[in-house]
Amino acid sequence: MQQEIKKLAGQRKAIILAHNYQPPQIQDIADLCGDSLELSRKAAQTDAEVIVFCGVHFMAETASILSPDKKVLLPRQDAGCLMADMITAECLKAKIDDLPPMPVVTYVNSTAEVKALSTICCTSANVVQVVNTLDSNEMLLTPDRNLAMYAASQTGKKIHIWDGYCPTHEWLKPEDVQKAKAAHPNAIFIAHPECRPEILQLADSIASTSGMLRMAAKSDADEFIVGTENGLLYPLQKANPGKTFYPASEKMICKNMKKISLSDVLHCLESLEGEVKVDEKIRRPALKAVERMLETI
Ligand code: 13P
Ligand code: SF4
DSSP, rough: OOHHHHHHHTTTTTTEETTSSSOOOHHHOOOEOOOOOHHHHHHHHOOEEEEEEEOOOHHHHHHHHOOTEEEEEOTTOOOOOOTTGGGOOHHHHHHHHHSSSEEEESOOOOOOOHHHHSSSEEETTTHHHHHHHHSSEEEEEEEEEHHHHHHHHHHHOEEEEOOOHHHHHHHHOOHHHHHHHHHHHTTTEEEEESSHHHHHHHHEEEEEHHHHHHHHHHOOOEEEEEESSSHHHHHHHHHHHSSEESSSSOOOOOGGGGOOOHHHHHHHHHHHBOOOOOOOHHHHHHHHHHHHHHHHO
């Protein structure tokens, strides 16, 4: 099936993008695997006619915001993001009306409608730089409270928090990390900024998924405890066969990231069904926020 997919993708002039949390067999057929920032850059630059996005809905939406003339396909329409669902445009409008005027920084893990109300977007790879780029010392950062607290701790700026979070990362507790550290005393603990602040305090390094891949390749350490969705263990182990990676908790699995199968990818290339398209009225302001992020970083 992998060969069939590659052949059909060539005929359709399609590129297959996969997030680092996708199942191994999906990562193996992708033209590019990456974190949210790398995938949005690629979606903006590719000359393919079709983008098959193996990830979750907001990622396909971001690709469509950046490449409105391309057909962006999400092989499973029900692959959503629980954090992105924790904020709506209506609630954000009400919050903006409540606060004095200030920039709104929105994590890409959000809907196009929410991006459209925002000053600038960020990802876990560039949140600190995005916050530092803004002239203002006060801002609202949505929807991830953990990412917002992390950005505040790194920049010293006053950041108003939206009470959203990623359940997969929120599940990780200090006891889990302590248990893993006791079992693997020589391992370095790497954590994603979607984890709780008390977890980040225990981390030797904090990074996006691709940041973790770069860090593990460069590091002199041989063992790592990985504080993010467990799908990342596959590319970590594949790129570093001489090193060992342990999940910080077996529970760190995002069900939405595991929905897409090879037959879903094949079906979507055959039928060209599953298009994700953003209405122009929403796309234009959302594009400004995404482009501003891509231009500054
Ligand atoms: P990054 O790969 O950008 O670090 O994103 C993590 C994530 O939770 C995506 O859903
Ligand atoms: Fe959303 Fe968390 Fe799943 Fe990423 S891992 S898609 S932030 S629920």
